[in-house]
Amino acid sequence: MKSLHLPPWLQATPFALVFALFLVLPLLLVGAVSFWQATDYELIPAFTGKNYVDVFAGCANTEELCVTLKTYLSTLKFCVLVWAITLVIGFLVAYFLAFHVQSTSMQTLLFVLCTVPFWTSNVIRMISWVPLLGRNGLVNQGLTGLGVVDSPVEWLLFSDFSVVLAFVHLYTMFMIVPIFNSMKRIDPALIEASRDSGATGWQTVWNVVVPLCRTGIVIGSIFVVTIVMGDFVTIGVMGGQQIASVGKVIQVQTSYLQFPMAAANAVILLATTLMMVWALTRVVDLRREL
Amino acid sequence: MSAPRRTPAFYGLAAVFALFVLFLYGPMVVIFVLSLQGPEGGLTFPMRGFSFHWFGKLWEGMGVVDIAAAFRRSVALGAVVMVLTVLLSLGAGLAFRRRLKGAGALFYTAVASLIMPSIVVSLGIGLQFRLVDTGLQALLTQWGLDGLLEGYGTAMGLYTSALGAHLTWTLPFGLLIMLAVFNRFSPAYEEAARDLGATPWQGFRHVVLPLVAPSLVGVGMFGFTLSWDEIARTSQAIGDVNTLPLELQGLTSTVTTPAIYALGTVTTLVSFVVMGATWALVTWLGRRR
Numbered sequence: 001m002k003s004l005h006l007p008p009w010l011q012a013t014p015f016a017l018v019f020a021l022f023l024v025l026p027l028l029l030v031g032a033v034s035f036w037q038a039t040d041y042e043l044i045p046a047f048t049g050k051n052y053v054d055v056f057a058g059c060a061n062t063e064e065l066c067v068t069l070k071t072y073l074s075t076l077k078f079c080v081l082v083w084a085i086t087l088v089i090g091f092l093v094a095y096f097l098a099f100h101v102q103s104t105s106m107q108t109l110l111f112v113l114c115t116v117p118f119w120t121s122n123v124i125r126m127i128s129w130v131p132l133l134g135r136n137g138l139v140n141q142g143l144t145g146l147g148v149v150d151s152p153v154e155w156l157l158f159s160d161f162s163v164v165l166a167f168v169h170l171y172t173m174f175m176i177v178p179i180f181n182s183m184k185r186i187d188p189a190l191i192e193a194s195r196d197s198g199a200t201g202w203q204t205v206w207n208v209v210v211p212l213c214r215t216g217i218v219i220g221s222i223f224v225v226t227i228v229m230g231d232f233v234t235i236g237v238m239g240g241q242q243i244a245s246v247g248k249v250i251q252v253q254t255s256y257l258q259f260p261m262a263a264a265n266a267v268i269l270l271a272t273t274l275m276m277v278w279a280l281t282r283v284v285d286l287r288r289e290l
Numbered sequence: 291m292s293a294p295r296r297t298p299a300f301y302g303l304a305a306v307f308a309l310f311v312l313f314l315y316g317p318m319v320v321i322f323v324l325s326l327q328g329p330e331g332g333l334t335f336p337m338r339g340f341s342f343h344w345f346g347k348l349w350e351g352m353g354v355v356d357i358a359a360a361f362r363r364s365v366a367l368g369a370v371v372m373v374l375t376v377l378l379s380l381g382a383g384l385a386f387r388r389r390l391k392g393a394g395a396l397f398y399t400a401v402a403s404l405i406m407p408s409i410v411v412s413l414g415i416g417l418q419f420r421l422v423d424t425g426l427q428a429l430l431t432q433w434g435l436d437g438l439l440e441g442y443g444t445a446m447g448l449y450t451s452a453l454g455a456h457l458t459w460t461l462p463f464g465l466l467i468m469l470a471v472f473n474r475f476s477p478a479y480e481e482a483a484r485d486l487g488a489t490p491w492q493g494f495r496h497v498v499l500p501l502v503a504p505s506l507v508g509v510g511m512f513g514f515t516l517s518w519d520e521i522a523r524t525s526q527a528i529g530d531v532n533t534l535p536l537e538l539q540g541l542t543s544t545v546t547t548p549a550i551y552a553l554g555t556v557t558t559l560v561s562f563v564v565m566g567a568t569w570a571l572v573t574w575l576g577r578r579r
Contacts (some may be wrong), residue, residue: 012385012396015378018461019399022454023406026414033417043421093310096303110307117314119515120561123538124554128317131324131551136334138320169313201299222405230407233521237542247409247522254413254526263417266410273407 027270034263043259051264071244072272078160078235078245079228082167086224087217089168090175094216095209097176098183099191111180118173126166126237133157133165158240166238171227175220182216183209218280225280229273246272318558325551333548344552355537357553364534365560367448367456368517374453375460375513376506382461383468384498387475397465404462408522415455416526419446446529455523460513467512471505504572511568515561 034051037044058066065073093114101107117125132138133156140152155161186209194204210217232247246269253262324331328339351357386393403411422445430439445451479501483493521535528536534557541550 008385008388008390011381012390013381015382015385015461015465016392016396016399018378018454018457019396019403022415023399023403023411023458026411026418027406029417029421030410030414043424089306089310092303092306096307100300100303113311114314116565117318119511119519119565120318121519121535121538121554121557123519123521123535123542124321124558125318127542127550127554128321131320131334132317134334138335141335169317172310201297226405226407230409230522232409233525233539237539241543247407250409250413251525254416259413259417259420262413266407266413269407270410273405277405 030263030266030270033260034267036260036263038258038260040257048260051260052268054261055264055268071246071249074243075229075245075247078163078167078231079225081164082171082228083221083224085164085168086172086175087221089172090179090220091213091217093172094176094180094183094213095205097180098186099209114176115173122170122233123237125170126234129162129166129169129238130157133162158238158242160239160243162238163235163243166234167228167231170234171224174223174227175217178219178223179213179216182213186212222277222280225276226273229276230269321551321554322558324548325555327548327551331548333546333551344548345556347547347549348552348556355541357534357537360532360534360537361556363448363531364518367452367533368514370449370453371456371460371517372510372513374457375464376510378457378461379464379468379509380502380506382465383472386465386469387472397469400462400465403458406458408459409526411458412455412523412526415451415523416446419444419451419527444529446527448528448531448533451527451529452524452533455527456517456520459520459523460516463512463516464509467505467509468502471502475501500575504575507568507571507575511564514564518557518561518564 032045033043035047035049037046037048037050055068056066059069097107097110097114101110130137134140135152135154135157137156139156140149143149144152190208190212191204194208199207230247232245232251235243235245236248236251246265250262250265250269253259253265323337324333324335325344326340326342327337327344328341329343331338348357382396386397390396423442426445427439427442430436430442475498479497480493483497484490488496519535520533521539524533524536532540538550538553538557541553
């Protein structure tokens with residue numbers, strides 16, 4: 001089966017080169033530099049473990065949590081919240097599309113409706129919450145107008161709440177698409193068989209649909225978890241630059257040219273994220289499912 | 291499927307879906323409306339008249355930021371990323387159909403790139419180019435090329451580090467789409483072409499390419515729109531000039547006029563134009579077949 005004169009490895013070379021030059025090599029450098037020394041203006045390629053020691057400075061203290069652990073806990077909190085919310089919404093929306101919308105063209109139309117915002121600017125979608133949630137925003141105008149509260153609610157914007165809201169707003173799409181894709185592949189006969197055997201609607205969903213969507217759920221979860229773990233843009237903009245996250249720590253250290261520290265933090269973040277992904281992939285074999 | 295059509299579950303789920311769509315589009319619509327504020331208007335309702343005042347302000351530039359230049363840079367970079375994403379993904383997609391050594395490793399590298407925290411990739415590329423700078427400057431000093439040394443800024447830039455950073459984000463999507471397309475692609479078409487005496491190139495040009503063309507348009511759209519909005523991977527891997535989304539991110543904390551909504555409206559319109567063009571092109575290709 002020869003589609004071109006070119007040998008396959010040559011066809012894939014430009015693609016592979018991009019990843020070698022802009023992914024593999026940079027990551028190796030991050031690993032190496034995390035063990036380097038540095039002064040204020042230059043990097044010194046001499047081995048030291050000090051960067052890692054500094055990251056965990058004070059973590060042996062059992063009385064109070066150190067800064068690094070606090071930051072990870074805060075990031076993990078966002079991770080779990082956003083994962084749970086996007087999973088529930090993503091599953092419900094995908095379920096509605098896959099099993100309750102009858103015509104294929106209507107299904108496609110509604111599916112596209114859900115995915116269009118994904119191709120627009122994330123920052124714009126974040127700041128579009130400002131006129132709604134701000135001190136003089138629509139929500140506060142409504143609440144004070146109705147007499148529910150006397151003074152405007154302050155925690156709506158630039159807070160944990162607005163960060164989670166923005167994450168859900170931006171990334172539920174990553175749950176909907178793979179879960180919908182899995183649901184479309186379920187043989188309708190299986191669902192009929194379940195009903196014929198006397199299962200209630202809820203039993204069918206829980207015992208037939210959910211297990212068969214495992215792949216979609218896992219892929220969606222991987223996307224959401226890795227995005228939230230490394231985020232600094234959403235937490236920065238929606239947290240009013242006041243909330244800490246692991247990604248933000250790395251970004252700040254980089255901007256102060258503290259590369260070895262930033263690299264050490266990046267290695268730890270990467271290890272943490274990869275462990276989470278590994279745990280999730282124990283559930284499915286990704287490549288076979290494409 | 292013969293599911294009972296209008297059960298209580300249907301209405302419940304339909305309500306959830308409707309609320310979700312409102313949640314997706316509501317805030318966007320609000321800023322489109324607010325970008326048309328009159329000159330006296332502020333960041334929130336009420337509207338004080340309707341005007342294109344803030345679009346004019348936007349074009350004049352916001353403070354020290356030259357929006358028009360950033361806009362042009364982002365369009366140009368997006369176009370380059372789009373073309374490269376289509377070409378490289380197609381090449382890799384074709385290669386994956388045949389016996390390719392290291393196919394598994396390449397596939398997992400691409401997937402890893404997709405789920406790698408962007409800040410880590412960005413930091414790595416930034417470091418890499420800084421080290422290249424240091425190395426080049428040392429070489430220039432050693433060779434006594436002081437004239438060149440003075441003129442040398444950095445190797446980091448729009449079409450070096452930023453382009454590479456964007457490709458690590460767009461190519462995995464391109465590959466996944468191509469793999470999905472070729473998984474469902476029957477080799478019988480090419481075999482028929484070959485049996486009729488077509489050369490491999492003719493078989494590709496006249497049989498495979500027309501069949502995958504709509505998907506390639508889709509890959510191109512992913513390439514452009516993902517590049518157009520990219521922030522995280524570019525943030526540490528760009529030199530002296532910024533792309534539009536990076537400028538925009540900076541402006542969120544400094545600009546307090548509806549001009550920022552006008553900017554939002556303009557960037558969203560560009561995204562919509564690209565999606566519309568994609569849809570039109572795919573439809574046209576489908577009709578021609």
